[in-house]
Amino acid sequence: MSTDTLNRRLRFAPPKPIVRRIIPTEADYLIFEAINRHGPLPTHYLYEFTKHIRRDYSHLQNRLTEFYNGDAQGAWLTRPPQQFAGFEARYQHVVYDLAPRAKVALAERGTLSRLSPKRTDPxxxxxxxxxxxxxxxxxxxxxxxxxxxxxxxxxxxxxxxxxxxxxxxxxxxxxxxxxxxxxxxxxxxxxxxxxxxxxxxxxxxxxxxxxxxxxxxxxxxxxxxxxxxxxxxxxxxxxxxxxxxxxxxxxxxxxxxxxxxxxxxxxxxxxxxxxxxxxxxxxxxxxxxxxxxxxxxxxxxxxxxxxxxxxxxxxx
Structure with missing residues (x-):
């Protein structure tokens, strides 16, 4: 596992599962739905969508890290690599987007946006x-x-x-x-x-x-x-x-x-x-x-x- 000098996971590191199985909660589905509705969103925006049923901000950060690293079945979220090209990439909120697995979960739940066009813009x-x-x-x-x-x-x-x-x-x-x-x-x-x-x-x-x-x-x-x-x-x-x-x-x-x-x-x-x-x-x-x-x-x-x-x- 890639870590920094304080033994923290590197935000630039590729996904590496750390749990056997992840089961999304209602708060997690709100995250998926917000990203599906609007597009890639940073951590503090996702917190605003879920803070009424989320324990605290640190809990959300840990949960997003779990979804990024995934389990044996793969990742739920991605961290678009383009965000790390910014001058302040190390000091700003991490941006997340949906992995295919999360879209499948939303489709099975019946909350996947059916009328959203495919995005090809930068x-x-x-x-x-x-x-x-x-x-x-x-x-x-x-x-x-x-x-x-x-x-x-x-x-x-x-x-x-x-x-x-x-x-x-x-x-x-x-x-x-x-x-x-x-x-x-x-x-x-x-x-x-x-x-x-x-x-x-x-x-x-x-x-x-x-x-x-x-x-x-x-x-x-x-x-x-x-x-x-x-x-x-x-x-x-x-x-x-x-x-x-x-x-x-x-x-x-x-x-x-x-x-x-x-x-x-x-x-x-x-x-x-x-x-x-x-x-x-x-x-x-x-x-x-x-x-x-x-x-x-x-x-x-x-x-x-x-x-x-x-x-x-x-x-x-």
């Missing part, structure tokens, strides 16, 4: 999206709000059967623009009790692509803006996803890039829909990235920038 993009979406879910109850996950939207009676049976329910068709579909990084809703519902397409932008390119075959965030404008004009979100409204949340890594995108939207002169695009920044995922030190509860507390002012997601 690890940091997945991690940022997972931290943002899970932060919104974890923060909503304290404000008296209810988070509506993607799975609930797609299984609702108002969601058309054609969408549910499609290869990727997230891929919403567009017309009159270069690309044929727009695929948000996530789709969710917030219920404001006594007031109504708002639904959001989440876009994670780590400033790795230009806003606009001369070569239309190259990726550009401006192409997604055009796609969303088509969706808003034609209200495709109603006919394809079955939701009554749609806002686009863009989380980027610095304020300058956010302002550049806002200026691009203003240049398009689409005032009727410009306030449907909301922006905020999370610098932890910039070039010198690190796992956030805490849940991003500020996403519901702070105001999101729009072309003419700002909005607060937590306000009814």
């Amino acid at each position: 690890f940091l993009h997945q991690l940022m999206q997972a931290c943002v979406a899970s932060s919104l879910e974890l923060s909503a109850p304290a404000k008296g709000l209810r988070y509506i996950p993607r799975e609930e939207i797609f299984t609702h009676p108002k969601c058309p059967r054609l969408t549910k049976d499609g290869h990727n329910p997230m891929a919403i068709p567009v017309t009159g623009v270069e690309q044929k579909t727009v695929i948000p990084d996530d789709l969710f809703g917030i219920e404001y009790p006594g007031v109504g519902f708002r639904f959001f397409a989440l876009e994670i932008d780590r400033n790795t692509e230009s806003i606009k390119r001369k070569n239309l075959r190259q990726s550009a965030f401006g192409a997604k803006i055009a796609g969303y404008l088509d969706i808003l004009r034609n209200q495709t979100y109603r006919t394809y996803w079955g939701v009554p409204n749609l806002h686009v949340l863009v989380v980027t890594t610095n304020g300058t890039h956010a302002r550049n995108i806002l200026e691009y939207i203003e240049m398009l002169d689409v005032q009727k829909y410009s306030d449907r695009f909301l922006f905020t920044c999370e610098p932890a995922f910039g070039s010198n990235w690190r796992v956030p030190r805490e849940v991003l509860s500020k996403l519901l507390d702070d105001r999101w920038i729009i072309t003419r002012g700002s909005k607060n997601l937590g306000e009814r």
Whole structure:
């Protein structure tokens, strides 16, 4: 067994079983379901999902280590190796993802998300999206709000059967623009009790692509803006996803890039829909990235920038 000078297991070491058999508990299944719902998540986020039935944080850490090392039948969780390339890899919370065995267990339990698309985007993009979406879910109850996950939207009676049976329910068709579909990084809703519902397409932008390119075959965030404008004009979100409204949340890594995108939207002169695009920044995922030190509860507390002012997601 690989250990450091204090006889602690190395977080970079490959899995090595230390128990004969692991039987998941209800708290363990909550961990699997949270990762399945959002993507790879760090230890302290997983604790927030289970602290109401977990003994303490140290117990969770030990349990995650057991699931990573597994037993005679294999591992339940993985530690994506890309996290160890970060400058602060030795000093930040460990990130976990599901191993195939955990997905099988969720399927047998009937709680495996059936309508989640396969992820092929880079690890940091997945991690940022997972931290943002899970932060919104974890923060909503304290404000008296209810988070509506993607799975609930797609299984609702108002969601058309054609969408549910499609290869990727997230891929919403567009017309009159270069690309044929727009695929948000996530789709969710917030219920404001006594007031109504708002639904959001989440876009994670780590400033790795230009806003606009001369070569239309190259990726550009401006192409997604055009796609969303088509969706808003034609209200495709109603006919394809079955939701009554749609806002686009863009989380980027610095304020300058956010302002550049806002200026691009203003240049398009689409005032009727410009306030449907909301922006905020999370610098932890910039070039010198690190796992956030805490849940991003500020996403519901702070105001999101729009072309003419700002909005607060937590306000009814």
